[in-house]
Amino acid sequence: MLKDFVKAELPVEEELKAKLKEERAHLFASQMKIKEAGLPVMVLFEGWNAAGKGAVIGKVIRNIDPRFFKVATMDRQPSDEEKRYPFLYRFIKEIPEAGKFRFFDTCWMEEVVDDVLDEKLTEEVYKKRVHSINVIERQLCDNGYLVIKFFFHISKKEQKKRLEALQASKYTSWRVDKDDLLQNKHYDKCLEVFERYLGDTNQSRAPWYIIDATDKKQAELQVLQFLNQGIDVALQNQKTNVPILQNTFPMEKVGKLSDIPLEGKHLSDEEYDAELDRLQKELKDLGNKVYRKKIPVIIAYEGWDAAGKGGNIKRITEALDPRDYVVEPIASPEPHEKARHYLWRFWTRLPKTGHITIFDRTWYGRVMVERLEGFCSENDWQRAYNEINEFEKELCDWGAVIIKFWVQIDKDTQLERFNDRQNTPEKQWKITDEDWRNREKWDLYEGAIDEMIAKTSTTFAPWYVLESVDKKYARIKALKIVIEKLKEALE
Amino acid sequence: MLKDFVKAELPVEEELKAKLKEERAHLFASQMKIKEAGLPVMVLFEGWNAAGKGAVIGKVIRNIDPRFFKVATMDRQPSDEEKRYPFLYRFIKEIPEAGKFRFFDTCWMEEVVDDVLDEKLTEEVYKKRVHSINVIERQLCDNGYLVIKFFFHISKKEQKKRLEALQASKYTSWRVDKDDLLQNKHYDKCLEVFERYLGDTNQSRAPWYIIDATDKKQAELQVLQFLNQGIDVALQNQKTNVPILQNTFPMEKVGKLSDIPLEGKHLSDEEYDAELDRLQKELKDLGNKVYRKKIPVIIAYEGWDAAGKGGNIKRITEALDPRDYVVEPIASPEPHEKARHYLWRFWTRLPKTGHITIFDRTWYGRVMVERLEGFCSENDWQRAYNEINEFEKELCDWGAVIIKFWVQIDKDTQLERFNDRQNTPEKQWKITDEDWRNREKWDLYEGAIDEMIAKTSTTFAPWYVLESVDKKYARIKALKIVIEKLKEALE
Numbered sequence: 001m002l003k004d005f006v007k008a009e010l011p012v013e014e015e016l017k018a019k020l021k022e023e024r025a026h027l028f029a030s031q032m033k034i035k036e037a038g039l040p041v042m043v044l045f046e047g048w049n050a051a052g053k054g055a056v057i058g059k060v061i062r063n064i065d066p067r068f069f070k071v072a073t074m075d076r077q078p079s080d081e082e083k084r085y086p087f088l089y090r091f092i093k094e095i096p097e098a099g100k101f102r103f104f105d106t107c108w109m110e111e112v113v114d115d116v117l118d119e120k121l122t123e124e125v126y127k128k129r130v131h132s133i134n135v136i137e138r139q140l141c142d143n144g145y146l147v148i149k150f151f152f153h154i155s156k157k158e159q160k161k162r163l164e165a166l167q168a169s170k171y172t173s174w175r176v177d178k179d180d181l182l183q184n185k186h187y188d189k190c191l192e193v194f195e196r197y198l199g200d201t202n203q204s205r206a207p208w209y210i211i212d213a214t215d216k217k218q219a220e221l222q223v224l225q226f227l228n229q230g231i232d233v234a235l236q237n238q239k240t241n242v243p244i245l246q247n248t249f250p251m252e253k254v255g256k257l258s259d260i261p262l263e264g265k266h267l268s269d270e271e272y273d274a275e276l277d278r279l280q281k282e283l284k285d286l287g288n289k290v291y292r293k294k295i296p297v298i299i300a301y302e303g304w305d306a307a308g309k310g311g312n313i314k315r316i317t318e319a320l321d322p323r324d325y326v327v328e329p330i331a332s333p334e335p336h337e338k339a340r341h342y343l344w345r346f347w348t349r350l351p352k353t354g355h356i357t358i359f360d361r362t363w364y365g366r367v368m369v370e371r372l373e374g375f376c377s378e379n380d381w382q383r384a385y386n387e388i389n390e391f392e393k394e395l396c397d398w399g400a401v402i403i404k405f406w407v408q409i410d411k412d413t414q415l416e417r418f419n420d421r422q423n424t425p426e427k428q429w430k431i432t433d434e435d436w437r438n439r440e441k442w443d444l445y446e447g448a449i450d451e452m453i454a455k456t457s458t459t460f461a462p463w464y465v466l467e468s469v470d471k472k473y474a475r476i477k478a479l480k481i482v483i484e485k486l487k488e489a490l491e
Numbered sequence: 492m493l494k495d496f497v498k499a500e501l502p503v504e505e506e507l508k509a510k511l512k513e514e515r516a517h518l519f520a521s522q523m524k525i526k527e528a529g530l531p532v533m534v535l536f537e538g539w540n541a542a543g544k545g546a547v548i549g550k551v552i553r554n555i556d557p558r559f560f561k562v563a564t565m566d567r568q569p570s571d572e573e574k575r576y577p578f579l580y581r582f583i584k585e586i587p588e589a590g591k592f593r594f595f596d597t598c599w600m601e602e603v604v605d606d607v608l609d610e611k612l613t614e615e616v617y618k619k620r621v622h623s624i625n626v627i628e629r630q631l632c633d634n635g636y637l638v639i640k641f642f643f644h645i646s647k648k649e650q651k652k653r654l655e656a657l658q659a660s661k662y663t664s665w666r667v668d669k670d671d672l673l674q675n676k677h678y679d680k681c682l683e684v685f686e687r688y689l690g691d692t693n694q695s696r697a698p699w700y701i702i703d704a705t706d707k708k709q710a711e712l713q714v715l716q717f718l719n720q721g722i723d724v725a726l727q728n729q730k731t732n733v734p735i736l737q738n739t740f741p742m743e744k745v746g747k748l749s750d751i752p753l754e755g756k757h758l759s760d761e762e763y764d765a766e767l768d769r770l771q772k773e774l775k776d777l778g779n780k781v782y783r784k785k786i787p788v789i790i791a792y793e794g795w796d797a798a799g800k801g802g803n804i805k806r807i808t809e810a811l812d813p814r815d816y817v818v819e820p821i822a823s824p825e826p827h828e829k830a831r832h833y834l835w836r837f838w839t840r841l842p843k844t845g846h847i848t849i850f851d852r853t854w855y856g857r858v859m860v861e862r863l864e865g866f867c868s869e870n871d872w873q874r875a876y877n878e879i880n881e882f883e884k885e886l887c888d889w890g891a892v893i894i895k896f897w898v899q900i901d902k903d904t905q906l907e908r909f910n911d912r913q914n915t916p917e918k919q920w921k922i923t924d925e926d927w928r929n930r931e932k933w934d935l936y937e938g939a940i941d942e943m944i945a946k947t948s949t950t951f952a953p954w955y956v957l958e959s960v961d962k963k964y965a966r967i968k969a970l971k972i973v974i975e976k977l978k979e980a981l982e
Contacts, residue, residue, distance in 0.1 A: 008741055138695055141734070204629055207739045233735050243632070243728045246721055248698045250499055
């Protein structure tokens with residue numbers, strides 16, 4: 001893309017001036033349209049050092065009200081803290097919310113190409129990163145984001161000239177560092193690496209725009225033109241559904257909920273106490289090992305209301321060091337969460353390496369409550385099975401252990417427990433009108449859950465059903481599964 | 492994808508039998524759904540030689556009525572005739588029509604990987620081919636096709652065993668050729684090339700399915716499962732719009748039709764006769780050169796009714812050797828054309844190298860008459876600008892000269908000519924009620940044409956407006972442009 005880059009014929013003088021004025025006014029007018037349409041706009045600036053990315057960002061944002069944009073200036077490399085999260089984490093944290101612009105002064109490209117040039121990435125890891133980037137960019141587009149990618153291109157000679165000019169003044173010489181000089185020295189090698197990355201990530205939904213950055217005004221004009229054009233197309237696409245993708249993940253065959261026998265799954269108090277004690281000791285030991293081996297662990301709980309999730313989770317956490325785990329109770333999303341990709345609030349709640357996060361309800365809300373209550377469109381939840389599989393695959397490739405529990409009871413057991421809650425003053429806070437309303441939709445939920453389990457039981461993150469008519473049985477089963485999975489990961 | 496391929500746990504014995512029965516019945520039931528929904532299904536079988544592609548195709552089609560499928564057995568390499576067309580041509584010719592299956596016993600992958608292994612492709616041409624394949628597969632999906640891609644995988648040892656078994660019998664030994672043996676000998680090198688191709692063409696909309704083909708029944712089961720699953724998803728996607736892509740082609744700025752002055756664009760009879768004679772002689776000479784240099788030429792005419800397209804085309808063809816050119820008058824599509832990707836009838840009418848095809852009306856019908864008369868959906872014609880640019884880029888990269896003329900008159904001139912046709916008995920066949928109806932929609936058409944010209948005037952295939960109030964002027968201008976373009980191509 002860079003090697004065969006043909007410079008566009010650019011306007012000069014008066015024509016340039018007139019066009020800049022026109023495009024600036026266009027962007028100014030677009031900001032309210034974006035606001036009204038709730039379009040999130042993510043603009044990635046990448047390119048050669050000293051190509052003038054920052055200067056153009058500075059020009060572009062002059063046309064936008066400060067309430068509607070933010071500039072995310074990303075460090076070239078993650079901090080030590082950020083290194084304990086998946087590669088994409090520090091970037092995903094920064095994605096814009098609906099109706100706003102976020103300008104990235106370098107994004108995931110810079111880290112990848114830097115690592116390639118520093119010979120820190122094997123071919124395999126490079127390919128995995130490129131794949132992760134392509135998946136997340138596609139997911140963002142599918143979820144209504146406009147993703148615009150600019151690469152600022154200048155020649156070796158031009159770069160050298162600029163670096164020398166910066167060095168010559170005592171006011172700007174600090175802006176030139178060793179990396180800048182190295183990049184200029186090894187320009188051709190960098191060109192190869194950039195060229196490959198641009199080709200590998202040039203997606204039809206999120207294509208690259210190569211900006212001829214030799215002249216700053218011309219660069220600004222090109223950016224404004226592509227940005228304005230991109231916004232118009234994105235606004236036009238806003239209500240368009242997205243085709244559902246074919247599943248390509250290896251799946252485990254799991255039966256329907258109604259086929260799972262619940263009777264006979266019972267433990268006596270003595271059996272339970274003995275097992276609980278033994279297993280919690282074992283888990284405690286494993287928890288320490290996982291911490292020292294820096295393995296991240298994600299335990300996801302879903303289940304019927306009153307199925308016994310809370311008590312089940314408690315038996316796990318009792319065995320763990322409080323410094324090493326966190327329980328994340330998931331309720332309906334806050335406005336700032338609803339304004340972003342629905343997985344954002346889970347991305348930002350991931351454990352760091354060596355830590356355990358237990359989600360009390362999860363991202364699967366998308367294909368259960370959000371589906372059935374109409375909080376998202378049909379296209380949204382139908383797409384979500386694959387998006388969730390992609391999300392979990394990303395975490396699994398990062399090295400995380402993912403354990404997904406469905407806590408299962410029958411309808412009669414739920415009624416008993418609801419009545420008990422209703423009739424016991426100190427339990428009344430646990431039962432709401434919503435619980436009763438949900439109960440009326442039991443059959444609809446059961447259909448959705450069967451579909452969810454069938455479509456997201458991948459071999460790398462399968463569902464485990466905890467039969468919880470006897471809560472003791474379910475707790476012991478959960479402990480055993482967690483222990484087994486941690487042992488596997490520690491091998 | 493092959494190197495890290497993990498064999499799925501496959502069912503055996505009774506379970507295999509039961510599952511095969513179930514999937515076969517599913518496919519049998521799907522054929523009528525496909526028919527009713529008008530879904531075109533394109534299934535690509537690629538893989539190692541002797542992996543059993545043919546045998547599985549034979550099994551799969553047993554479940555489908557012969558009226559609903561065809562098997563396209565593609566030669567590994569194009570014939571000498573096919574070599575005179577773009578790389579994709581011989582495959583695109585074979586795409587299925589709506590409601591039918593087409594099984595490809597090898598498709599574009601085989602030619603590409605063969606050429607790589609024979610060292611016939613530069614890195615640049617390889618990348619271009621991969622790009623062409625990704626574009627056409629995406630276009631097919633966007634236009635409602637189900638594209639399913641299988642790669643039949645066997646180990647080196649298994650392949651050797653099979654080839655030896657085939658060679659051992661006089662009834663089958665003819666099936667083993669030099670290429671098969673070479674592939675087995677250089678298995679690891681082939682693996683590298685296959686691996687790269689699979690990665691390069693693994694698109695989210697048309698992903699690869701790797702089939703573990705060690706056991707034939709297991710291979711059949713996997714193919715049936717993925718095919719059935721693919722059909723279900725495609726049926727679900729049928730009425731889904733597709734997001735409009737951002738434009739990434741370099742554009743020429745062309746003004747609106749109403750800004751083009753028509754007055755003063757006039758030639759006297761003497762000027763005309765002299766110019767015509769001189770230019771036609773020059774074109775004749777260039778036509779011969781183009782023929783000998785094997786350059787394909789595509790001249791596309793669009794314009795208002797009665798603008799003078801026919802007479803203009805005649806002045807071009809008069810100068811050409813009738814063996815070297817063909818005029819393709821484009822009317823509304825026939826049923827078998829309407830049942831395929833709308834560009835199919837143009838792909839199949841392309842000139843071969845050294846020949847000239849003049850299209851009297853073109854693929855631009857999609858964004859004019861089909862748009863305005865509602866013959867396609869809004870999403871269809873909005874997508875078409877980019878699809879057409881991609882189509883023309885493909886032809887341009889192949890080496891074709893593309894010249895697009897818009898023959899322009901004003902509304903009054905059209906009325907004069909319509910009346911003249913109406914009142915002159917020997918011209919009456921040229922005027923129909925439809926012409927009058929179209930005339931009433933002049934302003935709508937003008938808007939659509941302005942949008943068309945703005946969105947498809949790429950630098951590699953720009954529009955030329957022929958001012959045709961004076962037909963003589965328009966003819967001379969067309970001749971000059973054709974001459975200029977051919978000269979450029981011959982340089």
